[in-house]
Amino acid sequence: GHGDSDAGFATYGDAETAGDVLALVEELGGPAVIVGNSMGAAAAVIVAAERPDLVNGLVLVGPFVRNGKISAAQRLVLRVAMAPLWASSAWKAYLPKLYAGRRPDDFDAYRAQVVAALHLPGHAKAFSRTTHTDHAPAEARLGEISAPTLVIMGDKDPDFPDPTVEANWIAATLHGKAVMVPDAGHYPQAQQPEITNSAVLGFLTALDIHA
Numbered sequence: 324g325h326g327d328s329d330a331g332f333a334t335y336g337d338a339e340t341a342g343d344v345l346a347l348v349e350e351l352g353g354p355a356v357i358v359g360n361s362m363g364a365a366a367a368v369i370v371a372a373e374r375p376d377l378v379n380g381l382v383l384v385g386p387f388v389r390n391g392k393i394s395a396a397q398r399l400v401l402r403v404a405m406a407p408l409w410a411s412s413a414w415k416a417y418l419p420k421l422y423a424g425r426r427p428d429d430f431d432a433y434r435a436q437v438v439a440a441l442h443l444p445g446h447a448k449a450f451s452r453t454t455h456t457d458h459a460p461a462e463a464r465l466g467e468i469s470a471p472t473l474v475i476m477g478d479k480d481p482d483f484p485d486p487t488v489e490a491n492w493i494a495a496t497l498h499g500k501a502v503m504v505p506d507a508g509h510y511p512q513a514q515q516p517e518i519t520n521s522a523v524l525g526f527l528t529a530l531d532i533h534a
Contacts, residue, residue, distance in 0.1 A: 325440075325450060325453070326436075326437065326440050327440065330445035330446045330449035331445065331449075332449070335449070335453045335455075335456065336456050336457065336460075337365040337366050337369055337456060337458060337460055337461050338366075338369060338460055340362070340363065340365075340366035341365075341366040341367075341369035341370045341373070343366075344366055344367065345370050345373065345374060345377070348370070348377050348378075353377040353378075354378060354379045355379060356378075356379050356526075356527065356530070357370060357371070357381055357382070358381075358382040358384065358523070359386065360385055360386075360510070361384070361385050361387055361482075361509065362387050362453070362456055362458075364383040364387060364388055364461075365386070365388050365456075365460075367381050367383065368381070368388050368468060369460065369461055369464055371469075371470045372468060373464075375468075375469050375470060379470065379530060380470050380471045380472065380473070380526065381468070381470050381471070381472040381473070381497070382472075382473045382475065382523055383474050383475070384475045384476075384510075384511060384512060384519070385476060385480055385482070385508075385509045386474060387482070388458060388493055389458050389459070389461070389462035389465075390457065390459060390462070392484075401454065404417075405450070405454040407447040407448040407451045410441060410447040410451050411438050411441035411447055414437065414450070418437065419434075420508070421481060421509040422508050422513075422514060423477070423479035423480070423481055423507075423508035424477060424506035424508050424514055424515075425507065427513050427514060465496050466496075468497050471499065472494070472497040472498070472499030472500070473499060473502065473522065474490050474494045474500065474501040474502070475501075475504060475511055475519055476489065476490035476501065476502075476503055477506075477507030477510070477511040477514065477515075478503045478504060478506070478507065479507060479508045480508050481509065482509055487501075487503055490502075490503060500526075502522045504519060504522075505518070
């Protein structure tokens with residue numbers, strides 16, 4: 324239900340996404356460097372734990388690799404806010420907060436496309452289901468990761484109480500490196516592409532992998 328993706332999957336979650344990513348890497352002949360943004364980072368972690376032979380490196384952007392510490396009341400509010408009947412309106416209102424800091428020049432047009440996609444048949448329901456994702460399976464696999472890892476986090480990312488603390492914790496846990504992107508929220512690749520791309524290309528160069 325995100326963007327142009329299909330809304331007909333039977334189940335949603337980090338393990339399901341990881342299965343799709345793994346299948347793609349196998350089809351393309353891997354190994355690969357996997358770049359995962361937000362919930363995609365949890366899926367990337369699971370792939371790296373399951374098949375370290377197919378993962379040369381991980382780039383985790385604005386990553387969820389564990390569940391946030393929120394109360395039962397806050398969790399209930401989130402589920403109500405993202406219920407299918409009004410998911411498109413709620414996401415339209417919330418999306419600007421995720422782009423805290425510098426917004427892309429085409430943000431307004433992009434937000435309109437996102438809202439339009441959520442009005443497609445089945446998309447709001449699918450999107451709502453993804454907001455229930457449990458990241459505990461990814462956190463349980465963190466100790467198994469051996470691939471070199473780069474963590475990229477916007478310094479204004481509203482999804483974390485302290486983005487720097489979270490980025491440094493993930494990097495330390497995975498024996499990797501954290502890069503904080505100034506004046507960016509949850510999507511530094513769109514908000515500060517020059518800084519983000521430079522960090523990714525530097526990581527690939529250190530791995531001796533050429534884009």
